Amino acid sequence: MSEIRQKALQKIAKCLELGNSANVHEAAQAIRMAQSLMRKHGLDQTDIELIQMGKTSTQTLLPSDVGQNILRIIRGINSRFGVEAVLVNHKGLKRAEFVGNADRAIFAAFAFDIVYREMNQQVGSFRNSFAGSGTDNLTVSRRTASFTAGWLEGALEKLPDLRSGDRSSHMDDYLDEMFEKLDRETFKAQLKASMAKVTPDFEKGIKKGRKISVSRPVEGARAKAQIGSS
Known part of the structure; x- marks a missing residue:
């Protein structure tokens, strides 16, 4: 050489x-x-x-029992960015790592953090709007779940579509090498099975979710994320 x-x-x-x-x-x-x-x-x-393959971890730590809303976010980001997510253990919690073209994996992790944080803020505000209304807890939970599903539908629509061509033929080799000890099939089954329960609040959630804005990360990284939802 x-x-x-x-x-x-x-x-x-x-x-x-x-x-x-x-x-x-x-x-x-x-x-x-x-x-x-x-x-x-x-x-x-x-x-x-x-x-060109790479992996990027989210900053967000997730509960060990990952719920349907997190699965919806991951499924949407996988689809729009042409990446694949893997959940790894981190001190009793979980952290998502996005794998694919290195640039897209970076942006996918960045977008996840924004969408997850904004979802929690918007859903909290919606739930708090029932305070003092006399609405029973079961109804509040059902309506909040529907609003959340709608919000995610709207927010994920706003993500840029970075897919370019078919899934990389090297994706599985890279995943096998980097995450050989993880059960990825169970996680894929969870993603496939995740479904939304719809009530009239779904449409309200969609309108709120469509107000989110996720810009590409620039120098200064995630702290300068631009979010335009209200």
Whole structure:
């Protein structure tokens, strides 16, 4: 191996290391640099496609028993971004990791954090609107569940569609390598089975959810997320 190629591979390895940075801008830049170097030094298309794969963790910690609303968010993000989510254990809780094209995986995790946080705020406000109304708890729960389903429907519609072509042929290989000890099939079954219960509050939720705005992360990362819902 020539000295030039050896140095190039070392630089690519460094870029890949930076690709795991918590700073989403730095991580995306590092992945793009690695891809450019690989093309420049003649690595084949398979190598380039594999290096484009990445995983990004959400900042949000989830309960160990993941509910239907979280599954709906994950299912929607998977569909719109062309990624796949894996739930990993974290100190008795769960954390979602999105896998796919590195840039899209970064954006998917970023979007999940925004949608999940905003959902909790909007659903809390809706539930609190029944305070003092005399509405029984069963009715409040049923109407809140329907509002939540509608809100998620509207919010997920607003996510950008980043799919480009078919699912990467390298996705399963990458998932098997990175998450070989996880039961992904059970999680996939949960996603497929997740269904919404609809009441008239569903439409109200849709209108609220459609007000959310998720912009691509920029330098300064997730703290500067722009959210336009009310």
